[in-house]
Amino acid sequence: MPHLPDWLARRALLHPDRPALIGSFATWSFAELDARASALAMGLRALGLLPGQRLAILARNSPYYAAALHAAPRCGLLLVPLNTRLTPNELAWQLADCGATLLLYDEAHAAVAAILDGVERVALEPLTELVTGEVAAAPPIDLDAPHTIIYTSGTTGHPKGAMLSAGNHWWSATASLLNLGLHETDRWLAVLPLFHVGGLSILLRGVIYGIPVVLHERFDPAAALAAIDDEAVTIASLVAVMLARMLEIRGQRPFPPHFRCALLGGGPAPQQLLESCASRGVPVVQTYGMTETASQAVTLAPADALRKLGSAGQPLLPMELRIVAAGRVAAPGEVGEICVRGPMVTKGYYGRPEATAAALHDGWLHTGDLGYLDPEGFLYVVDRRSDLIISGGENIYPAEVEAILLEHPAVAEAGVIGAPDPLWGQVPVAFLVIRDAAHADSNQLIEHCRARLATYKAPRQIHVVAELPRTAAGKLRRNLLRELLERM
Amino acid sequence: MPHLPDWLARRALLHPDRPALIGSFATWSFAELDARASALAMGLRALGLLPGQRLAILARNSPYYAAALHAAPRCGLLLVPLNTRLTPNELAWQLADCGATLLLYDEAHAAVAAILDGVERVALEPLTELVTGEVAAAPPIDLDAPHTIIYTSGTTGHPKGAMLSAGNHWWSATASLLNLGLHETDRWLAVLPLFHVGGLSILLRGVIYGIPVVLHERFDPAAALAAIDDEAVTIASLVAVMLARMLEIRGQRPFPPHFRCALLGGGPAPQQLLESCASRGVPVVQTYGMTETASQAVTLAPADALRKLGSAGQPLLPMELRIVAAGRVAAPGEVGEICVRGPMVTKGYYGRPEATAAALHDGWLHTGDLGYLDPEGFLYVVDRRSDLIISGGENIYPAEVEAILLEHPAVAEAGVIGAPDPLWGQVPVAFLVIRDAAHADSNQLIEHCRARLATYKAPRQIHVVAELPRTAAGKLRRNLLRELLERM
Incomplete structure (x- = not known):
């Protein structure tokens, strides 16, 4: 796979002054985000970190998080976003499992970080302070290089670290683009936590597409609605419970016409919610994806949203999808295991060759989820992994x-x-x-x-x-x- | 690089009934284009053609041409589009140079084909007749596989066949997308000849994006305007002389608001034309590209079109650009040779290792054209290769x-x-x-x-x-x- 110019550096060159991150306390242009990422990359090198090492991060959603996301690959480091809702024991287990060299933490997690004494810890924000003088040029991005390790729970009792390459993220971003399109006025709302692939991937799409991300520290239904109304958000990634709360507050007041997509993932959506959105004209696009596919794998195209209510849609262009039942490809309508293959699919789990071999066969990811295809090839997810x-x-x-x-x-x-x-x-x-x-x-x-x-x-x-x-x-x-x- | 599902087959699955090609005599849906390409692929195999062989085509713009473009890779054949304006001697030279196994021709070129007796010749249209019965599934597309050979004139007196891989075309399509965006309502007008990369690449974008291409047999300014007005064309690829003729006919009548981009390539645009378009609100986006870059390499983003009138813009996201003067990278404002590198750049010329070595150094294509970058990194093309x-x-x-x-x-x-x-x-x-x-x-x-x-x-x-x-x-x-x- 080819090397690409550093996405963020290129965007900073193409339109330095365009807002990259619109947060509650600050707006960073592409130039500022690039400068912050450069500063952080210098700071990480100064701490002695070496290519290939794992850099864990325990922080709320913030622009600093985005700086870390772009700084890590500039140093050849693999970013490991940690779920802030985990207990210290769970965090310590993941830090040990990936052999993290350093843990970045924000102020809100300083106390937790203080007791995670198995790893070196550094406060994130001071490291992103802008530096003066010559800054090293961002190296090209090797699409084959591992980029991120995101822990996902497993059937065995312990979570596994799914490795995502730069290419997985790139292909995911372009695949989403080929389905949802890209308008010059697009702004993507990120209220999902950045430690999940659903949130993290928004930051990557932002720099790949060159569009602003409106980034909230946490989900608040009124704030999310205000961002749509007043900050011209056009696309929002949401899970069902968020969308339901937003509708509850909204009442019958319509969404503004510029809001073109509520990308609904993270599990099954109640039919009642989908129907309620359809009747109110809320443009919902359902998607089915997972950490191992770098977010969306199967998405309902906007044009089919009403015609195929309840379907997760069709595989994104470079993704292949099939249903396997009793060891063979299932017929239309027949329920079986959902399997996907494509350049967005993980190469495997960090340090877990057996789990990798169990999940991936000839490039096909066996998701463990059950579903069927209708005669037109639209996926209906019947059940997540029976135990999930x-x-x-x-x-x-x-x-x-x-x-x-x-x-x-x-x-x-x-x-x-x-x-x-x-x-x-x-x-x-x-x-x-x-x-x-x-x-x-x-x-x-x-x-x-x-x-x-x-x-x-x-x-x-x-x-x-x-x-x-x-x-x-x-x-x-x-x-x-x-x-x-x-x-x- | 990964293998992708056949683009056209996927689009035919995703939205079979959406128009893929809107021509003067027929509209083909994605399903019909896919079926025609499958029929042609079967016909080519039945003629004994083998993977790796060269399939030349001498034809006017037509939907059948598009069928050939998608059928050739399904058989592992390299399509060689021939310039219909060449003399029989020039055509014979190119057929011999690429060692074409078969020449496909349309009715309008039957007489010329008849005297090109150094190669087997078959009429194109009958081979695309729909077949009944089982059709072989389209194989995946290997992005590294050579896809097309397009002849481009050279400084040495004889044209050279630039080899373009499937990946070159894919990356070019997504690169253009990241610059121009993609609206659900997009329709791309193809009036450029399909034997040039500027025309051919529209057909590839059409299936990669899943949007209709409005395909004209030849450029006619009134017909092009009618397509914009009445067939909802949103983007048109044009050269300066075409746009000038369209403006002449148009007078002061404004273009419809859905027309969002006149992508202007194929050489320098007169400043007067650009100013005239600006004053009339015609959305011109200048681009600089060539056969060797699978079309656009550097394009002015719509947002910069007025601010940077006369500039060819900035390199598309995965492309790198630099100006080389006296063997080193030039300073801003300094004129030198325009060099580009990226996944859209050809791997070289068919059967011409010396010409390839002369043009490509460490992945950098030395275009021979002269230009400079302004302090913001916008390219100004000063002169095409001095002799061009x-x-x-x-x-x-x-x-x-x-x-x-x-x-x-x-x-x-x-x-x-x-x-x-x-x-x-x-x-x-x-x-x-x-x-x-x-x-x-x-x-x-x-x-x-x-x-x-x-x-x-x-x-x-x-x-x-x-x-x-x-x-x-x-x-x-x-x-x-x-x-x-x-x-x-």
Whole structure:
């Protein structure tokens, strides 16, 4: 694959004064973002960091985060964005797993960083202070070079670091472009956390397309609506729970005509929400993607949005899609495992050759998700990986929660599933076989989880049962737990 | 580089019924274009053609031409579009040079094809008749595979076949996209001949972007305006003489607001034309490119069109640009040779390792054209290769015309330069040292050229001189001929 000029440096040359990041406290032009990234790259080199090392970052959404995203590849470093909702234990595990050399943190995470003593830690913002004097030119971008490691939960109980190359991000950005188009007036709203691929990829599209990103520190429905109304946002990446809250506040007041796309990802969207948007003229474009595909893999084209309500759409131009059932390519309408292949797909998981070999066959990523294609080739996602719980756009793997529950002395067996929730889509619920009923207080067990897991992963309810339904081979039958829950 | 799904097959899957080609006699949907290309690919295989062979085409602009463009890579064939204005001798030379296995021709060129007896010849249109029954799936596109050979005149008197890979075309299409954007309503007007890269690349953008191409058999200013007014054309690729004729017909009547870009290439644009367009609100975007860069290399962004009138703009995102003077990178404002590097640049000339080595150094294409960058990095093309004549968008190399003149027994020495022409930009003019004045009739010498060269290459005037200005080393000093012409 070819080397490309550094995207941000080129944009800074092409239109230095155009806003690159519009934040709540500052607007940075492409020239300023480029200068900040250069300063940070110099700072990182001065700290002795070497190409190939991993640079972790624990920070809220901010322009400084964007500077780190562009500075890291200039030093040949792999950026590892960390989920700020994780507990110190979970963070320490990921830092150790990727062998991070340095952790960048912002003020809001200084206290957490202080106890992560297995790694060198440096405050992010001071390193981005503009420097005077000669600045090294940004080297070309090798599309084959690893660029980012993003942790994604796995079925095995521990998250895995999906490696994304510069080329994965580039192809993802151009693939999205070929589907959604690009207007001179485009501005993309980023309210998703930058530690997820859905948020991070917006920053990359911003510099590849040369358009401003309106960056919010966190999602606030009123602020998101204000950005659309007053800051001329044309595209927003959202998950269903965000869009639902925005509609709730909005009432019947229409969205401005310049707002051309609510790109809706991060899990299934309730049909009712889609219909409500359709009836109000909110331009929703559903998408199906994941960390391993550098964000969107399959997206509904705007022209098909109403005709194919509920479909995730068709594969983006350079992506191939097929459904595999019983070891062969499924017929239209037949449900099977969703598999994708293309230049946006990860080369694998950091330091996990077995997990990589299990997920990737001849370039095809086996997503574990179930779906079917209609006769026109539109994808309908039937179910995420049978065990995956999606709560407000966050993925929760039951195995990870179960492992924590089993650490508690009172718990003999644990089964975790997602229960429907009107606000979050799903919330985790645990079924437990108890060793010692005297020490099995529900609140205390939930507390046990909260102390060890991000809050959103802790079960909302605990149900004590005599035994868990299992297959003859002893494998947990979560579908029977779901049936049990429905009958409760 | 990765393999991509066949672009056309994917577009036919994504939106089969959307118009792909809107011609004067037929409109083909993406599904029909795909079916025609499949039929033609089957026909070519049935004729025994093998991957790697060269498939020449001599035809007017038509949907069938587009079918051939997409069918050839499906068989692993390299398409060689031939300039329909060339003489049979010139055509025979190019067919032999590329070792074409087969020549496809349309009805209008059946007579010429009949005398090109060094190659197997087949009529194009019957081969694209739709077939019934199972059609082989289009194989993936290898971006590294050679795709097209396009002849471009050279300084040595004979044209050279620039090889363009599938990746060159893909990167060119996405590069243009990142500059011009992409609207759902876009329709691109193709009035340039498809045997030039400027025309051919429109067909490739059409399938890569999934937008309709309005395809005219030839340029007619009234028809081009009608397509803009009545067929909702939003972008048109034009050369200066075409745009000037359109403005002449148009008078003061404004262009419709949906027409967002007159992409103006193929040589320098008169300042007066640019100013006239600016004053009338015609959205002109100047571009500088060549066969070797798969079309645009440097383009003025729409936002800068007025502020930088006369500039060719800035390099498209994945392209690098520098000016080389006296063996080093020139300072801003300093004139030197324009050099470009990037994934759109040809890997070289077919069967010409020396010419390739002369033009390409470490990936940098030395264009031979002169220009400078302003302090903001905008390119101003000062002069095409000092000897190049551009007449109505067609390149004429004086060495080629001089070689033909020297074949005439009366001619001892020949020097050809471009004379300014209000309509064509330039026309060729010859200065001759005559051996035998009795046989040196101007009309007869021009006839001699017309019999051997495309009409546009034949000199419009012949001036007989006692001697030609030369350097001490005997090299022709064409700049002195231009001064001489000015004084005439």
